Amino acid sequence: MSSPLKDAAAIVGIGATPFTKNSGVSELQLASECVAAAIADAGLAPTDVDGLVTFSLDTNDEIEVARAVGIGDLTFFSRIPYGGGAAIGIVHQAAMAVATGSARAVVAYRALNGRSGQRYSQGVGGDIVTSDLIHWSWYMPSGLMTPTSWVAMFTQRYMHEYGAKSTDLAQVAVSTRKHAVNNPAAFFHGRPLTIEEHQASRFIVEPLRLYDCCQETDGGCAVVITTPERARDLEQPGALIRGVAQASAADQEQMTSFYRPSIATLPEMDLVARQVYAMSGLSPDDIDAAVIYDAFTSIVLWQLEAFGFCSVGEGKDFVQDGNLEVGGRLPTNTHGGQLSEAYIHGVNGIAEGVRLIRGTSTNQPAKNDHVLVTGGVGVPTSGMILGKLD
Amino acid sequence: MTLPAKQKRELESKLQAYVGKPIGPPQVGRDPVNVPMIRQWCDAMGDGHPAYTDPVAAERSVHRGLVAPPTMLQAWILPGFEMSVETEAPRDEQQALHKLLSDHGYTSVVATNCEQGYARYLRPGDELSAETVVESISEEKATALGIGYFIDTLTTFRDQNGDEVGWMKFRVLKFIPQQPAQTASSADAAPAKPQRIRPLLGHDNAWWWEIVNQGQLPIQKCNGCGALLHPPRPMCGHCQSTDLSHVIASGKGEVYSFVVMHHPQFPGYEYPLVAALVELEEGTRLVSNLVGCAPEDVHIGLPVRVCVERVDDELMLPVFRPAS
Structure with a gap:
């Protein structure tokens, strides 16, 4: 049976603040700026928006953003937990809202002072206030308390298990950096990276080196979602949501699912893949480009395997020979990813997915019928396939 | 700690050059004396005198009209938040004077005295300006806060006709902050040694840590189906039983995965720090530290054995050592 969510929503606007290491403004200002920019990009007025959705982690309440931006009545608002896993989850919420008529146009946003404010690299210890402190208590006494x-x-x-090397991870970092070099919005714009520089960079937590880790960024990013019918009347070519899903898999923990029979795979991302392929009726061969959540280089390999671009354990081979670059099998993270553009918890990746469909990426591949976009790894997560709106 | 005598003489001669000098051109009030500011100030201070806010009562009073509270004197010329923003280049001679002292280690400042005198009541429409002169700088003083210099300034307030309407003497102490260890009372209170981050204890995990504190490594066991569970949970995910107990692990296992942590470094832990995911022979896994083994000698499959050890002043942790 076909899913009622298939082709039932489109992304019609994208907006972002500059990506910096010290914004000098509040997170609410970042949120307001990127939301307003996304609405303007769609050719809508703030009062056309009646739904807002963001991460549970976001500090910017929907009603504060609505007041700041001049969005009037809201008929839909929602939040998605589990850090970067929420990246496509917020689009999923928005798509369901417009598909069911709960809202006409929903803005999904995420804004954070991720470098000048609270830094995720600084770990979960100290004055943590989350309700899952007992969970982290199995790791903090041993010092295992940072995402890295x-x-x-x-x-x-x-x-x-699969013989992957640090130099294989370096391929991900280097190909992604090549894209950032051409992207004026990227932190590493104009600053290439070599395998040798990657190998010479210091260990953060072995086996991961500095350039295996994403940045920390101040900035915000937002996207506008509405129905395909409305999308056809708007300024920008809509990016149709062909398939979208969330997933948490058996024996899931937040970042520490160490107790499954195998820990060298991502069962939750496998579940996302099964759903988005089933919903869209597409297969890996149909995917022309991808925005793959890259908080770390290694997690890109596992997602390539989860989405069937290669077999389990072969991610290390797939990333060779420029396969992730423009002209390769799967141009990936053409904005520079979170490794080299900015870390906006994956939402900047949604904007790049939309640009790829529009044909406006700074590293635009020739073929762009279908683009995969994924959410965070190691947590309950999400993903989607975007296509062209006819 | 203070300056060597020669440097101190040089500093003090530079300081004295400021005495008698205005700190800059007169400051001009941003707004004339006005009713809204008076009303807000009275609200904040809780001053309900009718001569300040009630035009009818003020007209009937000795003032024959609204007047401003005299103690608002300085409020009329304050430059706003700008004054509290530190800039590289001093904006006036007072800031230059403070910077000179900061550069010599007298980095802290505290206001100690303020006196004001008033020549007449101010009325709405009065336009104020104020000129501030460095009146005196003391010799170096030892105070409870630390060693420093008292700086006195005198500000003269004038109206639109150039007539003096009031004055303010203001005194600050610019000082070297006292190091806690230098005070006699705290000399023996050395800073506490940093400790590892403690587990937060609740219903679902406190029992586990109590057994660890007695020197053993427990594994949660479901009495319903016999499954061993780690990390412990309030219900068995296999049979939904809440009848749970535990067994004591043999302590034998092997490294299933591991990391070597370098950055960031948290107080209370020694780096490089090896954290291992150990698979116990009973079949469950747990995360802990690997000790007694150089990081480069750790590998997946390494046989290890648990040792419940005190890893800092108090915390007992089941760590692992190579079994051989």
């Missing part, structure tokens, strides 16, 4: 340390644990096992 958790992902490194999976990475070590993956490298052991």
Whole structure:
């Protein structure tokens, strides 16, 4: 049976603030600026928007953003938990809202002072106020309390089981950086990276080096979602949501799912892949480009495997030979990714997915019928396939 | 700690050059004396005198009209938040004077005295300006806060006709902040040694840590189906039983995965720090530290054995050592 969510919503506007290391403004200002920019990009007025959705982690309440931007009545508002796993989850919420008529146009946003404010690299210890402190208590006494340390644990096992090397991870960092070099919005615009520089960079948590880790960024990013019918009347070519899904898999923990039979795969991303392919009726061969959540280089390999671009354990081979670059099999993270453009919790990747469909990426591949966009890894997550609106 | 005598003489001669000098051109009030500011000030101070806010009562009073509270004197010429923003280049001689002292280690400042005198009541429409002169700088003083210099300024307030309407003497202490260890009372209170971050204890995990504190490594066991569970949970995910107990692990296992942590470094932990995901022979896994083994000698499959050890002043942790 076909899903009622298939082709039932389109992304019609994208907006972002500058990406910096010290914005000098409040997170609410960042949110307001990117939301207003996305609405303007869509050719809508703030009062045309009646839904807002963001991350549970976001500090910018929907009603504060609505007041600041001049959005009037809201008939839909929602939040998605689990860090970057929410990236496509917020689009999923928005798509369901417009498809069911709960809202006519929804803005999904995320804004953070991720470098000058609270930094995720600084770990979960100290004055943490989350309700899952007991969960983290299994790791804090041993010092395992930063995102890099958790992902490194999976990475070590993956490298052991499949023979992946640090130089394979470097391929991800280097190809992504090539894209950022051409992107004026990217932090690493004009600053290329070599395999040798990657290999010479210091270990953060072995086996992960500095350039295996994404940046921390101040900035905001927002996208506008509405129905295909309305989308056809708007300024920009709409990016049709062909398939979209969330997933949490058996024995899921937040960043520490160490107790499954294998920890060298991503069962939750496998579940996202099954759903988005089933909903869209598409297969890996149909995907022309991808925005793959890249908080760390290694997680890109696992997602390439989860979405069937290669077999399990072969991600290390797939990333060779320029396959992730424009002209390669799967141009990936053509904006520079979170490794080299900015870390806006994956939402800047949604904007790039839309640009790829519009044909306006600074690293635009020739073929752009279908683009995969994924959410964060190691947590309950999300993903979608975008296509062209006829 | 203070300056060597020669440097101190040089500093003090530079300081004295400021005495008697205006700090800059007169400051001009941003707005004339006005009723809204008076009303807001009275609200904030809780001053309900009718001569300040009630035109009818003020007209009938000795003032024959609204007047401003005399103690608002300085409020009329304050430059706003700009004055509290530190800039590289001093904006006036007072800032230059403070910077000179900061550069010599007298980095802290505290206001100690303020006196005002008033020549007449101010009325709405009066336009104020104020000229501030460095009146005196003391010799170096040892105070409870630290060693420093008292700086006195005298500000003269004038109206639109150039007539003096009031004055303010203001005194600050610019000082070297006292180091806590230098005071006799705190000399023996050395800063506490940083400790590892403690587990937060609740219903679902406190029992586990209590057994660890007794030197053993427990594994949660479901009495319903016999499954061993880690990390412990309030219900068995296999059979939904809440009848849960535990067994004591043999302590034997092997490294299933591991990391070597370098950055960031948290107080209370020693780096490089090896954290391992250990698979126990009972089949469950847990995260802990690997000790007694150089990071470069750790590998997946390494046989290890648990040692419940005190890892800082108090915290007991089941860490692992190579089994051989």
